[in-house]
Amino acid sequence: MTLLALGINYTTAPVSIRERLAFPTEILYDAVTDLCQQQHISEAAILSTCNRTEIYCATQDNNIEAVIDWISRNRQLKQTEFQPFLYAHTDNALIRHIFRVASGLESMILGEPQILGQMKTAYQTANQAGTLGKNLGKLFQHTFSTAKKVRTDTAIGSSSVSVAFAAVQLSKQIFDNLSEQTAVLIGAGETIELTARHLHQNGIGRIIIANRTYDKAHNLASQFNGYAIALSELPLHIAEADIIVSSTASQLPILGKGLVESAIKKRKHKPIFMVDLAVPRDIEPEVETLNDVFLYTVDDLQNIINDNLNSRRQAAEQAEEIIDTNVEHFLAWMKAQKVQSTIVDYRQQASQLQQESLHKALASLQNGGPPEQIMRQLAHTLTNKLIHTPCTQLRKASENERHDLIAAAREIFKL
Known part of the structure; x- marks a missing residue:
């Protein structure tokens, strides 16, 4: 019996290939069931995310070609279209690889936590489909305990490495209790969506989303129990904002010094935390000179992110030691x-x-x-x-x- 992993990820394949080899949640159960019915494959699980697709198998004869043939049929692709982008791991190398993936050491953003949840989804689907046997089942359990130990014993996930998350972490340093604060978010793109998500998860009291297209603002705000306004209404709501995060594609500043100064007076000098994530900038630089305003730009946050990335890299070295130990434990179990x-x-x-x-x-x-x-x-x-x-x-x-x-x-x- 051989344990085999076959896959592609963001380092080996462009998005045009990754999206064609992806297994959406709604077909994952049927796919892993069909895979396990192939000759010589006794156990199987499939991990599918936007950045990677990996197939884990227990095979009798390390028959990689059989898995490639199945991928070709299931995804309706010629082998020549995807095979050059594939990588394969067996036995010891597979064990180390799956531990590193679940711990975030193989992620585009080092140490990101979402991959562990996605790995658990792969396990749960395969378990429900009845395609996990003693070997893969035990491997997943060891994988989860290893990733948990990495999270617990190292600082790999404790430092923000996205501008949206960094912005929210800074706001928590300024305000003791986010549940009592109002956040005004300007824009409706991916960065603002991430910011809204992080604020919502941290218990923000109220979210207002302003955008040139009201429908986009409304669709985004509805996901987080927020309130949508058109960009033209923004001057009427600035004084309500304890936190302002802006990320638009505007070529001219949206918030000027005079507008913010007027809002500060209406707030009776309660502080405003402002983050300008746009390039060109959405907030006039002169706003920084105002009392009771804490203004950060994308460059300020990037410095924080770089420091935190260095911290994560140091934590990754500790994580590798934990993984080494747990690989040995699983190998002992296999023997x-x-x-x-x-x-x-x-x-x-x-x-x-x-x-x-x-x-x-x-x-x-x-x-x-x-x-x-x-x-x-x-x-x-x-x-x-x-x-x-x-x-x-x-x-x-x-x-x-x-x-x-x-x-x-x-x-x-x-x-």
């Missing part, structure tokens, strides 16, 4: 499984010899034979049968000068 089948076979053989000898002894007793003599004969016969094969094999080992087998026998039998 134990290999010897377990030998132990089972040996016990079955001994049990069969026992039953044969016992059957003859019972028959002799039923025929009226002397019990003591029958018991002695049973012990003699059973002992001879149990030691016959080992003795024969040891003689052959001696004839062939297999001193290693003889030494192993002395150790096994404690001679």
Whole structure:
């Protein structure tokens, strides 16, 4: 039995290939079920994210071509279209790889936590489909415990490495309780969506989203129990804002010094935390000179992110040590499984010899034979049968000068 991982990720394949090899959630169950029905594949699971697709299998003969053929049929792609982008890992390399993936060490953003949840989805789907056996099932359990230990024992996920997350973390340093604050977000793109998500997760009291296209603002605000306004209404709501984050494609500033100064007066000099993530800038630089305003630009946040990335890289070194240890633990478990089948076979053989000898002894007793003599004969016969094969094999080992087998026998039998 061989453990095999076959996949592509953001470093090996462009998005045009990754999206064609992706397995959306709604087809994942059927896909992994079909995969496990292929010849020579006894266990299977599929991890599919925007940045990677990986297929994990337990195979009888390390038949990578069979998995590639299945991918080609299932995704309706010619092998030449995707095979150059594939990578494969088996056994020891696979164990290390899956531990690193789940711990965020293989992610585009080092240490990002979402991948662990996606890995759990892959496990749960395969488990529900009945495609996990003892080997892959145990591997996933070891993977989750390893990733948890990495998160617990290192600082790999403690520092913000996106501008949206960094902005929210800064706001938490300025305001003790976000549940009492109002955030005004300007724009409706990916960065503002991430900012809204992080604020919502951190319990922000109120979210107002302003955008040139009201419908976009409304669609985004509705996801976070927020309130949408048109960009033209923004001057009416600035005074409500404790936090302002702006990220638009405007070529001219949206918030000027005069507008912010007026809002500060209406707020009776309660501070405003402002983050300008736009290039060109949405907020006039002169706003920074106002009292009670904390203004950060994308460059300010980038410095924080760079420092945090360095911190994560240092944590990644600690994570690798944890992974090394846990790889050894899983390898030890796998080795134990290999010897377990030998132990089972040996016990079955001994049990069969026992039953044969016992059957003859019972028959002799039923025929009226002397019990003591029958018991002695049973012990003699059973002992001879149990030691016959080992003795024969040891003689052959001696004839062939297999001193290693003889030494192993002395150790096994404690001679």
